[in-house]
Amino acid sequence: MDVTATLSLGDPLEPARKATAEMLQNRERTFSLPQPFYSDERLFKIDMQEIFHKEWLIAGMTCEIPAKGNFLTLQLGDNPIIVIRGAEGVVHAFHNVCRHRGSRLCTSEKGKVAKLVCHYHQWTYELDGRLLFAGSEMGADFDLKDYNLKPVNCKVAGGYIFISLAENPPAIDDFLSTLAHYMEPYDMENTKVAVQSTLMEKANWKLVLENNRECYHCSGSHPELLNSLLEWDDVTDPRANQSFKDHVAESSAKWDAEKIPYAHASFGLRNRIVRMPLLKGTVSMTMDGKQGCSKLMGRIQNPDLGSMRILHLPHSWNHCMGDHLIVFTVWPISAQETMVTTKWLVHKDAVEGVDYDVARLRQVWDATNDQDRRLAEENQRGINSTAYQPGPYSTTYEFGVVNFVDWYSERLLNNLGAEPAAYLRQVGAE
Structure with missing residues (x-):
C-alpha cells in the first residue's frame, strides 16, 4: 500500500483487517457470513482493497x-x-x-x-x-x-x-484461452450492445452474488425466467433427474454436429463455463421462449444452443444463446449499496425494429433483475437486525453459494496475508 495513503498514523484499517481474518478463520464453512461482512463500512473498504482492487x-x-x-x-x-x-x-x-x-x-x-x-x-x-x-x-x-x-x-x-488494479494480479491466462475457444462461434468483434440497464440495489455486493449463485428461490420468485431456464448447472447437479440428463445428451449431440463447445470447464472456484439446454421447446430467454433476435450470432446456424453460462468471480455471470448474449456485472458502491449492469448483445448487423425489439429482448431479465433486487434488499434489512446470526446453507440447493463464499474467504485471507482456515486447506487439497 502507498505509504502516503496511510499518513503517519499507520493503516487505520489494521485492527479491522485482523478481526476480518479471525472471523473468516473461525466461521462455520456452510453457514452465511458474520454480520459485519454484509454491513460494516470498514469491512467494505477491505473488500475493495483486497478483492476488487486485486482480482480481475x-x-x-x-x-x-x-x-x-x-x-x-x-x-x-x-x-x-x-x-x-x-x-x-x-x-x-x-x-x-x-x-x-x-x-x-x-x-x-x-x-x-x-x-x-x-x-x-x-x-x-x-x-x-x-x-x-x-x-x-x-x-x-x-x-x-x-x-x-x-x-x-x-x-x-x-x-x-x-x-x-493489482501490481501482480492472479494468473488468468488458462481461463482466457478457454473462454476464447468457447466464444469463437459468436464472432464477438462483430457484435453490438443492443441495450443496457443499470440497477442500484440497497444491499451488499456479496448478497447480490449469493442470490445469483442459487436457484433455491427461483420457483417462488422468477416466473418469467422459468419460462425458459432450467435451473441445473450440470448433469452432476445432485438434483438433476434422468429426464434432464437425457435432454442434455440429445442437445449435446446437436451441438457436436455444429462444432459448438459445451463441455463443463472450471478454473478453481473463480471461473466456470458450461452450456446447458433451455426448457424443451424454447431457444431463448424471452417470454415465449422464441428468438429475441432473428439474426443469429457469428457462425451459428442453429438457434437452439441453450444457454452457455459463464461465471467470473467476484462480479459477473453471463448467458450466451444463439441469438443474443446477456452480460451481468456487479459493482460495489458502499457496504449496503451495489450497482448491477446488464448488457444485451446481438449481431452488429441486426436492425432494431426489424430483427429485434428492445422491449421484448430485455423483458425477462428486467423482471428477474428487479425481483432479485427486492430479494437482496429484504435480505440486507434482515441482516442489519440485532437478531441476525449466520444461518446454514443447503449443500444441495445452495452449493453454488458455498463455493462463492469459499472463494471469497480464500482470496480475502490470501490477500490479507493471513493463514487460510482449516476448512479452506481441506477444500484446496480436494
Missing part, C-alpha cells in the same frame, strides 16, 4: 470500443478508469487521472478521441498513455517520459475486456 474484473466488451480512439470509462471505488482502443487494435487501460494535477481526463461514459487531452491544462497523451505535450510552462528540465499515464493491467479474450 470485466470492464466491458471489445465491441463497445470497435475502432481506434473509442473509449469507455468506469469507476472502481475511488478509482476512475479508462479503457481505450489504440493503434493496431490494441486495447489499453489506464487510470483516468492526468499526471499534472490529477484531473479526470475523460468525463463521459463512452466516446471517441484522437488523443487524450486533459480539459484542465491541455496536457495531451497518446492512446498508448505516453505524454506528448505539457507546454513550455513546465520548464526546460521537464521530461515528458516521466509523466505517462499510469497503466492498469488489461487482457482481452472472447470479446471480454478484463482489468486488474
Whole structure:
C-alpha cells in the first residue's frame, strides 16, 4: 500500500483487517457470513482493497470500443478508469487521472478521441498513455517520459475486456484461452450492445452474488425466467433427474454436429463455463421462449444452443444463446449499496425494429433483475437486525453459494496475508 495513503498514523484499517481474518478463520464453512461482512463500512473498504482492487474484473466488451480512439470509462471505488482502443487494435487501460494535477481526463461514459487531452491544462497523451505535450510552462528540465499515464493491467479474450488494479494480479491466462475457444462461434468483434440497464440495489455486493449463485428461490420468485431456464448447472447437479440428463445428451449431440463447445470447464472456484439446454421447446430467454433476435450470432446456424453460462468471480455471470448474449456485472458502491449492469448483445448487423425489439429482448431479465433486487434488499434489512446470526446453507440447493463464499474467504485471507482456515486447506487439497 502507498505509504502516503496511510499518513503517519499507520493503516487505520489494521485492527479491522485482523478481526476480518479471525472471523473468516473461525466461521462455520456452510453457514452465511458474520454480520459485519454484509454491513460494516470498514469491512467494505477491505473488500475493495483486497478483492476488487486485486482480482480481475470485466470492464466491458471489445465491441463497445470497435475502432481506434473509442473509449469507455468506469469507476472502481475511488478509482476512475479508462479503457481505450489504440493503434493496431490494441486495447489499453489506464487510470483516468492526468499526471499534472490529477484531473479526470475523460468525463463521459463512452466516446471517441484522437488523443487524450486533459480539459484542465491541455496536457495531451497518446492512446498508448505516453505524454506528448505539457507546454513550455513546465520548464526546460521537464521530461515528458516521466509523466505517462499510469497503466492498469488489461487482457482481452472472447470479446471480454478484463482489468486488474493489482501490481501482480492472479494468473488468468488458462481461463482466457478457454473462454476464447468457447466464444469463437459468436464472432464477438462483430457484435453490438443492443441495450443496457443499470440497477442500484440497497444491499451488499456479496448478497447480490449469493442470490445469483442459487436457484433455491427461483420457483417462488422468477416466473418469467422459468419460462425458459432450467435451473441445473450440470448433469452432476445432485438434483438433476434422468429426464434432464437425457435432454442434455440429445442437445449435446446437436451441438457436436455444429462444432459448438459445451463441455463443463472450471478454473478453481473463480471461473466456470458450461452450456446447458433451455426448457424443451424454447431457444431463448424471452417470454415465449422464441428468438429475441432473428439474426443469429457469428457462425451459428442453429438457434437452439441453450444457454452457455459463464461465471467470473467476484462480479459477473453471463448467458450466451444463439441469438443474443446477456452480460451481468456487479459493482460495489458502499457496504449496503451495489450497482448491477446488464448488457444485451446481438449481431452488429441486426436492425432494431426489424430483427429485434428492445422491449421484448430485455423483458425477462428486467423482471428477474428487479425481483432479485427486492430479494437482496429484504435480505440486507434482515441482516442489519440485532437478531441476525449466520444461518446454514443447503449443500444441495445452495452449493453454488458455498463455493462463492469459499472463494471469497480464500482470496480475502490470501490477500490479507493471513493463514487460510482449516476448512479452506481441506477444500484446496480436494
